Amino acid sequence: MSDRKIRNMEEFAAVSGISRPTVSKYFNDPDSVRQTTRARIEAALEQYDYRPNVYAINQNRRLTKNLGIVVPYLADPFFAEIARNIETLCIAAGFRPILLSSHGEQSQELDNLDSLRSLKPAGVLMAPLGRASDKSAIERFCEDVPTVLFDSNIEGMGEAFIGSDNASFVNLTVDYLMRSGEPPCFLEMRTPANPNANKRRIAYIEAMKRHGQEPVVVGIEGDGWAFEEIGRQGTHAAIAAGDFTTNTILCSNDRLAIGVLSACYERGLKVGRGADCDLRVASHDDHPFSRFTCPALTTAAHDYTNVAGRSVETLFELIESGGRFKTRRETLFPAHLVVRASA
């Protein structure tokens, strides 16, 4: 490693004995130059620690190697986990992921789109806020930047959507609960932030009808992203009001269920499927913490790896197709049931 500092590609080309345009070609795609020249460049790279100026590169290239990743709320471990998977895949493919969280706020989501636009990313993977999203702003964004939606669908926006098959989630849990005990009632936020919640409610109602049971939907109050607290307070309220008509509660998602378990504990209610238990609680998502609740949560699990993997694959295809698909693609992954102690 030589001490001499390389200031720019010109100087680096000089010390490596290759012309600058060829060096430029190498950095754009190492396989685009002859083996022998590639070896000479890489030998020089070992001696001098030069790396091209990111800003100069991106200013001149039409397509940057940046990929935007937008999630609605990064402090939710579910999104943190998905984002972690996606990031890793992007890096492995030689892209530079830029992770942005909307922190549950429409204004922040708009800001994120704005700053992504000015970064000229090759593509964007976006999980929108849902109900709180400015649909028309997202639509405009998708027209300018090749975008794949994930987790939360907005009809017709982006070139593709990769998500979970909510009906599969709910059918798995409802069927399991039906065959192992009393029919479940369904607990959700009255005004869900996310379209998945609506699909789950509908799937629950249909599943119950299929089983010849009367569906019971318990909607609890609350806004924002503090789902656990909303679930906790809502459960206290629902129990006090006698809203639960059976001993089995199916929650729309795990974070609500965590709040339900908390409330049950506070009321001295035992949750589980034993004879000595007062309630069964099941849910959906397989949130990273649901293994560690007391009791551990029975839940329908996302295929994290596949959702992340397919999202990234789809985005890469989209980029290679020049940013447009002929028809919008929708990929839904089914859940798998994770039976634990809570139901």
Added chain:
Amino acid sequence: MSDRKIRNMEEFAAVSGISRPTVSKYFNDPDSVRQTTRARIEAALEQYDYRPNVYAINQNRRLTKNLGIVVPYLADPFFAEIARNIETLCIAAGFRPILLSSHGEQSQELDNLDSLRSLKPAGVLMAPLGRASDKSAIERFCEDVPTVLFDSNIEGMGEAFIGSDNASFVNLTVDYLMRSGEPPCFLEMRTPANPNANKRRIAYIEAMKRHGQEPVVVGIEGDGWAFEEIGRQGTHAAIAAGDFTTNTILCSNDRLAIGVLSACYERGLKVGRGADCDLRVASHDDHPFSRFTCPALTTAAHDYTNVAGRSVETLFELIESGGRFKTRRETLFPAHLVVRASA
């Protein structure tokens, strides 16, 4: 809003009737131009949606408006929450935060430093991995880029450190546990990833001596960032081995404690401070989830807001001081006790 598309600052300067250098000055600092010209530029901004090319700006400015934020593991809600606070403050101050997670891997931490270096950030806020960090690489980085460490200190590195006063955390919990029941033993990972863990163990031992008690440290096996699972398995092992000499367990951090609670539940042990309880469990950090464990965790809480706030403030000071402080600053925030049902 006119339809005409503005291609660059030259064109925008033309339509706004101001010279390009002045427009450039405006975008660098709107207050650096006269009120009347500022008004004219902003009037033009309303009509045409022009924004300067980020890459061209950053290529030419010595100091970008980018701020790096590096955390060791973003899927840990503790870091997600801190990062969320920091991001918001950076944005409010007109900077562009770039959030990077090391995903628990040294290689990723090094990659993050590398890519940050090439982004020429005005400054970096970094919570290092700790034991897994490549100290000398971080040291070199800190020489090149104004860096403030937070959460996890590495002696002498960076221009400042903002963190928590681990002794305060442990004293609060130990004193509380001492006055409310049996003396606590201390549960931690045998090979902690983080220097805070070492400081907490030492503080525990000293606090116990101060109370005239024999300290009992239970070290459990495990590597990586799956602390809950490590805590769960470790607790099963420790109970089987009879390592807990009292009914009170003080955990090094909340994520371990969550695993402890899980294991206790699995073994049918009741946790809490009632007469009918088998164990008391307390911990440190006030992890976002610790309110919702069963029972809710008694813990020593970080001052999230102040840690995030002071970190950002310190970084801003550092930037304004040209990237160097005369002497390295260390700021430690004390904890406050959050008594819940677990102890």
Added chain:
DNA sequence: TCTGAAAATTTACGCGCGTAAAAAATATGT
């Protein structure tokens, strides 16, 4: 109204790299 200071304009150059076109060098197959 005049004067000095402050702000804006004009002019010009440079940042580090992408990239196009033409010429030269090198590799491949026979």
Added chain:
DNA sequence: ACATATTTTTTACGCGCGTAAATTTTCAGA
């Protein structure tokens, strides 16, 4: 060894903006 295809070199320009210096305009205060 030769002809052809491939790769590299040479040369040159442009991207969009920062910024410096000299000049002109504008402004505030007496």
